[in-house]
Amino acid sequence: MNRMTEIKYEMKPVTKKRPKAKHIKSIFDPMIDAFIKSGHKLVEIAVEDKKPGYMATQLNQRIKRRELDIEASHGGGFIYLEKKQA
DSSP states (O other), X not given: OOOOOOXXXXXXXXSSOOOOSXXXXXXXXXXXXXXXXXOOSXXXXXXXXXXXXXXXXXXXXXXXXXXXXEEEEEETTEEEEEEOOO
């Protein structure tokens, strides 16, 4: 016998999502914030004891979560932060 449990809910249309209640800071935020404040379109970053591929991946995840128009990449042992073209 398969009995479905009823879930009570309320649904209503909205014009925008509510802001997230908690902003969790990331260790990557200072780098991203410094880049934004610099006003530069492209910067090269050297990070001690971290692989550039790992750093670029983590930065891109943080950038995506913050919904920023920035892109992280790597090459030649360095990490690059670049403003996306409009």
